[in-house]
Amino acid sequence: MSAQVFDPTSATIAVVTFNRSALLSRLLESVVRMDPKPGRVVIIDNASTDDTTAVVESFRDRLGTELVYRRLETNTGGSGGFSEGVRVAYELGSEWIWLMDDDVEVLPDGLAKMGRWAPRFRSIQGRRYDYDGSEFYWQYRIAERMGIPIPFAPAGFGESGYKEMNSGCFEGMFIHRDIVARIGLPDPRFFIYWDDQLYGWLASRITTSVIVDEFVLRRTREIRQWDMGIRHMNASSDAYRYYIMRNRAHIKQYYRTKGVYNPVLFGLGTTLTFGKELIRLFLVERTVRGTSNLFRGLRDGRRIARDRTWRPMQPLVDQPAPL
Incomplete structure (x- = not known):
């Protein structure tokens, strides 16, 4: 890696939420415990009708970092929310933008782990634990011409500690502002689904995108599975x-x-x-x-x-x- 040193305060966590104040509260509690912390946290509220605004304000004085709250007039879906989150973080001058939904929590050393890779790559995906504590497998590669994930791409990591990817996931995408400048904002027209995969694919066309063998997030919502x-x-x-x-x-x-x-x-x-x-x-x-x-x-x-x-x-x- 280069001799460049990662500055945690150059990173912004951008969260999209909608009517899940309890989950958002748990995520913000995890930010309180982070060491180091990001320079700011941006919360995009997709016109929630619950107590989300009050929950956000209750953390303003104890989060330990700058808190930026934007409540949208209408629900623009995850796609619109992440597009706005990236826009706000970019316009605030953030060097790194860490995207996540409201149903995860950040591990205390999560930013430090991501920062170890920041001098080398500009589009990075960390790993996360599932709700039950198991290791979540994310489909990090797509069959490009078919436009679908490859469900059985190798899960193991070699000595390098990373694997190249040509996709993306807004549950933990860590992306540099230079990449955002070149590919633009996430496309709000998707509303939900495929938006992050497409955004990660666009990033991979201009930089080496990687998933790294670092657990940095944990899902906090149980989902029925087969x-x-x-x-x-x-x-x-x-x-x-x-x-x-x-x-x-x-x-x-x-x-x-x-x-x-x-x-x-x-x-x-x-x-x-x-x-x-x-x-x-x-x-x-x-x-x-x-x-x-x-x-x-x-x-x-x-x-x-x-x-x-x-x-x-x-x-x-x-x-x-x-x-």
Whole structure:
């Protein structure tokens, strides 16, 4: 690694929350225990109707770092929330932006662990523990032309302590402002789902993106799962099913602009995604209701794919500096 020293105060934790004040409180309690702490914490509230504002204010004097709170007028989904969180952190001058949902907590030395890799890489994903304390496996690579995660990419780490990735996850993405400047903000049009995978893929096209063998987060919300032995499949919702299929069209449009779109392989990826969601319905949620949302997502996605006015998110600088 280079001799550059990571400054924890150059990092901003950006959190998106919506009507989960108890979970948010637990996350903020974990920030209180952090050593070292980030320079600031940015909280984007997606128009919560519970006591989120009061909970945030109760931490202002004891968080131990600057607290920036933005309550949106409408619920823009996780995608809109993270887009706003990155925007706020970037405009505040943050060198590093650490993204996370409200249903995780940060391990006390989490930032120190991420900081060890900051001099070498500019798009970094740490590891996390699941709700039950087990090691969560995240699908860190995608089959690019199909636009889907590779579910059985090797889980082990070698002596290097990292693996290259071409995806991203907003539960812990640690990204440098120079990368944000070049790829722009996360795309709020996704609303939920695929947004972080696409953002990580864009980052990996201009820098070496890595997942590192460092446990830095812990999930604090239990999710119903189907245990497949070495992997798990989580339960979903009707909204997720809709956006899982609809947002394939946004990915298709990005692929077209980047010159990697292959209609046959991408179509195969869409078919496999549809089949996976059927399996999730039948084996995890044990119901046949919800398939209509998959078809509705496909239908609305076709309109997006045909939209000739569609444009990708734009870089934040006119002439990005070379990395």
